[in-house]
Amino acid sequence: MRFDFVGRSRLWFALSAGVILVGLLALLLQGLNLGIDFQGGTLLQLRFDKAITIDAIRDVLAIHNLEKSYIQESDEGTFIIRTRDLSDETRRDVLAALEDEIGSYQILRTERVGGVISAELRNNAYIALTISALLMLVYIALRFEFKFAVVGILALIHDVLVTVGLFALFRVEIDSTFVAAILTIVGYSINATIVIFDRIRENLKQSRKESLADLVNRSISETLTRSINTSATTLFAVVALLLFGGETTKVFALALLIGLISGTYSSIFLASPLWYLWRTK
DSSP: OOOOTTTTHHHHHHHHHHHHHHHHHHHHHHOOEEOHHHHOEEEEEEEESSOOOHHHHHHHHHTTTOTTOEEEEEETTEEEEEESOOOHHHHHHHHHHHHHHTOOEEEEEEEEEOOSSHHHHHHHHHHHHHHHHHHHHHHHHHHSOHHHHHHHHHHHHHHHHHHHHHHHHTTOEEOHHHHHHHHHHHHHHHHHHHHHHHHHHHHHHHOSSSOHHHHHHHHHHHHHHHHHHHHHHHHHHHHHHHHHSOHHHHHHHHHHHHHHHHHHHIIIIIIHHHHHHHHTO
């Protein structure tokens, strides 16, 4: 017996509404936990006298709860460390610990900096999301129909709200890679949704006796294996990145993990049932 995706649409809508509502409340009450990319911090540029690794520096910084700092090797033996705002005393302690644990170095630069990308990145992200949504809307409307396009965009908004809301709820610190993850989620989610829409369109051309609800259920079922397999293989890579990718990629991987799960869910359980309800009104 084929699963009734359309008949249980109220359940899917209620689950999504509940998750989004909790996330929005967390966003309103406590906001996002912005990292140093958005809030600014302390920048150190050091040249060590011997060859060392980024991991060695990160291990020392972890002693002072600074393991999430951004560390970049700009030249051989020269490293740029960008971390949260440090008091003069804490900065001296960190520098002393680096010398004690790793070895001598030369201080090339030490300064406090403002948010390196905050306003500009936020505005550019809004612009990118808006433009991409509008282009997708036009493409899907021309390729399929306007109702498909609107429903597809609503599914994207759902995925973005779920991801942002969960980050706000659990106070996960976000950095510039979070924006990249959101844009990646948008592209992945709309692709999975279009696959199902394409099957619905094909079945509409071929079927004349089947009810629309049964046709939508059958279309989702026919693409279900592909949707799950595609998501599963992508999730394997994302989980590996989350577990073994290091501190600087964890935000990106975690956001992508949430977004992929949400995108798969919205493509299967939300987009097509929502289109069906709109089509039958």
